């Protein structure tokens with residue numbers, strides 16, 4: 001019995017099991033080790049968690065764009081990360097003069113509203129244009145061509161912005177009020193984190209209401225499920241697709257501004273890493289699943305922020321915080337191998353049955 | 354002039370000619386049925402009328418206007434409503450959302466509410482399940498929902514593709530009864546069926562399709578008694 005089972009194991013299974021055991025071992029041993037060593041105090045862990053929530057809320061907003069477009073068109077919009085970049089740039093060109101004139105410092109609410117508004121207008125317009133010009137002609141094409149087209153759009157946006165604004169990294173304004181922190185129970189809560197998380201939650205809540213409660217939102221869910229049947233209801237699928245890109249583009253613009261304020265910089269390739277990670281977050285939540293994308297974003301942000309120190313410090317890896325991306329991408333690869341339908345995949349399958 | 358006129362349409366899937374010159378007419382308030390074996394081209398005919406497919410040749414006119422170049426959503430909004438093969442309800446939306454989508458193009462919200470109430474009187478099972486995901490309904494209930502959803506659009510012509518497919522015999526009777534009632538309320542019906550005896554029994558007129566061509570047409574009763582139809586479809 002046992003002998004036969006062992007004989008049936010092939011090399012791939014062995015490697016996969018090795019991978020599984022290895023990752024679990026690193027996580028468990030590392031976590032125990034880190035906690036026993038006790039090199040980090042509560043305030044430091046709190047900082048990691050706050051940052052995880054902040055960056056996670058940004059990933060969540062970007063992930064929504066991937067998941068909605070995938071849901072409606074079955075297209076992985078490879079250029080979505082670059083839409084985030086266009087929002088960050090648009091925000092930059094509003095934020096800079098406001099910063100120089102002191103307006104950003106003195107009127108944070110109005111200034112942020114203006115920056116976000118312009119960023120959203122620009123990112124949304126570009127998202128809609130990419131759909132109209134590049135993706136629509138590929139709508140009925142099967143195979144890899146649409147994905148390759150999306151990769152082309154990504155390069156086009158990156159190189160266009162590089163051509164217009166140069167390849168140098170520009171630093172984003174850093175107003176005093178963002179650097180200050182609230183003090184709650186002895187912990188420092190940076191204001192920028194409160195702003196980013198709070199607004200992200202509000203915008204995502206709004207988006208969720210739009211998708212669940214409005215006529216266009218319902219039409220969008222119908223198209224995602226069966227575009228042809230939706231057309232037979234009198235739903236203009238092209239309009240729904242544009243609407244989807246509007247929602248995704250708006251979220252991407254907001255995320256771009258937040259991302260730039262958190263890292264204090266913009267440059268033409270800045271959308272790539274958060275784009276890939278947010279795509280991973282969407283897969284994590286089960287691609288096409290809107291609440292899943294939000295959860296996936298927060299989960300990924302948290303793992304990437306808390307994970308390096310928690311898992312790696314205990315096994316003696318120095319300066320683990322630099323290995324954030326390694327942790328994030330390891331998580332994504334593990335999910336793709338072991339749960340390709342996402343962490344919520346099972347629940348979704350049950351719901352459909 | 355007939356309400357719906359299909360004149361010599363040829364429809365292709367890539368290089369395969371699925372319809373080789375179909376002509377038919379449906380008068381206002383009629384029930385007309387298309388019968389024929391599997392692969393004869395019945396679904397393709399309905400899909401061409403509702404704009405899901407575009408004929409390479411020939412014309413389709415509704416209420417005197419050509420439908421050429423219109424998208425499926427425009428044709429639906431114009432009053433030609435297609436219940437496709439396999440019902441195609443939105444399983445991940447609630448029953449209520451499915452009904453609301455049926456009225457997607459209508460602006461008269463108050464009349465929509467009245468119509469929904471009427472649907473729930475006609476199909477009381479749907480009322481019990483309004484908040485449920487439509488995917489959880491049984492096959493018979495899904496067929497009711499598909500019909501109710503289509504009626505929410507206040508169609509002038511209803512294209513129905515095999516509404517009895519996969520249903521228990523008792524439910525099949527009900528489906529045909531419902532079709533008769535919908536027709537009595539003034540809706541013109543083009544019905545595609547493999548269940549030829551039932552369809553020809555209820556229809557004013559019928560067309561028999563074979564490999565993309567109409568081989569026979571006439572009043573439903575006559576076709577039912579026709580020796581060739583009997584041999585081919587009635588066993």
Ligand SMILES: Nc1ncnc2c1ncn2[C@@H]1O[C@H](COP(=O)(O)OP(=O)(O)O)[C@@H](O)[C@H]1O
Nearest residue numbers: 366369371389390391392393394395396397398
């Ligand atoms: N999507 C498709 N691609 C290629 N051929 C198709 C497709 N759908 C139907 N056909 C072909 O067109 C012909 C008519 O099909 P259809 O209209 O579905 O027949 P029916 O509804 O009478 O059973 C058949 O020969 C079928 O194989």
Ligand SMILES: [Mg+2]
Nearest residue numbers: 395396397438
């Ligand atoms: Mg058919």
